[in-house]
Amino acid sequence: MTAESGESSATNRIRMGRPGAAGAGRNRFGLTGTSQAFDPRVVAIRPDLADIAVAGTHFAPHYAAPMMRSGVLPAAALRATPSIDADLTSELLFGEGFALLDLTGGWAWGYCLADHYVGYLAADALGAPIAPTHRVTAIEAILHGAPDAASGGPAVLPRGALVMGVPEGEWLATSHGYLPLAALAEVGTPDTDPAGVAEQMIDAPYLWGGRTRTGIDCSGLVQLAWGAAGVQLPRDSDLQFAALGADKDVDPASLARGDLVFFPGHVGIMADERNIIHASRRWMAVKVEPLADVIARSAAKDHDPPVSGYKRLR
Numbered sequence: 001m002t003a004e005s006g007e008s009s010a011t012n013r014i015r016m017g018r019p020g021a022a023g024a025g026r027n028r029f030g031l032t033g034t035s036q037a038f039d040p041r042v043v044a045i046r047p048d049l050a051d052i053a054v055a056g057t058h059f060a061p062h063y064a065a066p067m068m069r070s071g072v073l074p075a076a077a078l079r080a081t082p083s084i085d086a087d088l089t090s091e092l093l094f095g096e097g098f099a100l101l102d103l104t105g106g107w108a109w110g111y112c113l114a115d116h117y118v119g120y121l122a123a124d125a126l127g128a129p130i131a132p133t134h135r136v137t138a139i140e141a142i143l144h145g146a147p148d149a150a151s152g153g154p155a156v157l158p159r160g161a162l163v164m165g166v167p168e169g170e171w172l173a174t175s176h177g178y179l180p181l182a183a184l185a186e187v188g189t190p191d192t193d194p195a196g197v198a199e200q201m202i203d204a205p206y207l208w209g210g211r212t213r214t215g216i217d218c219s220g221l222v223q224l225a226w227g228a229a230g231v232q233l234p235r236d237s238d239l240q241f242a243a244l245g246a247d248k249d250v251d252p253a254s255l256a257r258g259d260l261v262f263f264p265g266h267v268g269i270m271a272d273e274r275n276i277i278h279a280s281r282r283w284m285a286v287k288v289e290p291l292a293d294v295i296a297r298s299a300a301k302d303h304d305p306p307v308s309g310y311k312r313l314r
Helices: 194-200 218-228 237-243 291-300
Strands: 013-016 027-030 067-071 075-079 088-093 097-104 107-112 118-122 134-136 140-143 155-158 165-168 171-174 177-180 184-186 260-263 266-270 275-280 285-290 309-311
Touching: 088 118, 140 177, 194 218, 194 266, 194 275, 218 237, 218 266, 218 275, 237 260, 237 266, 260 291, 266 291, 275 291, 285 291
Parallel strands: none
Antiparallel strands: 013 027, 067 097, 075 088, 075 118, 097 107, 107 118, 134 184, 140 155, 165 171, 171 177, 260 266, 260 309, 266 275, 275 285
């Protein structure tokens, strides 16, 4: 998943105040030099408002200090604009942190804390921040109303969701209900096989912006797999490739399980030295297929070179 970058205009003065504020009473301070180019996917700037963290380098009429929130839905849609008809750009999973910069008309604008991805969420998707104690490691985990497998429950949490609770026997008691400890791992306990996480998603439908078994895209799959192993990658494939420098390059003749292969606008994770797991737009699902076949299709699209690079994270 990729997107284009943007650029802000230069100015010498900045006004700072609350979102939507008007009139006198704002603090003023200078911006040295010109405002820098920025990528709107990961730098929170709108025509009327920006994250105060960028006040020294980017111009906006007003700046806001973020308020920390956490996701309270299994997977909340992050959208490009404040509309249910807007493009899905990513998802905020249950318990993940969100930096809230503006709340207007039932929409929250800010960025996901894990990868700094900017967008709009429905306001009711956010709640008070939590200090997670566990993360979901099963493909899905049912949130039960009682510590009883027969109790049923109010929600199904996806892999990667974060929860805060206290163990009670074979269950984790949370403020939302009970989760089986067998479906969880303590925060800070990484998975040792990122490719195995990706394999859990095989046959999941392709969804641009998705991050769960219900629907996932190529970069979301890689982000989920390596995030479970304790390596937080950016959201989109081009951002991931840029974040993994030359020190992560690997010889394509010696690819191994877990290695990443980047194509123009696409990425996958190796299942072994010959086969790649990826969320494929051709198949509209997560599939395992020979890497050679994927390279051939990329070359047929006149991508030169057909592979952008090969990376090993460990």
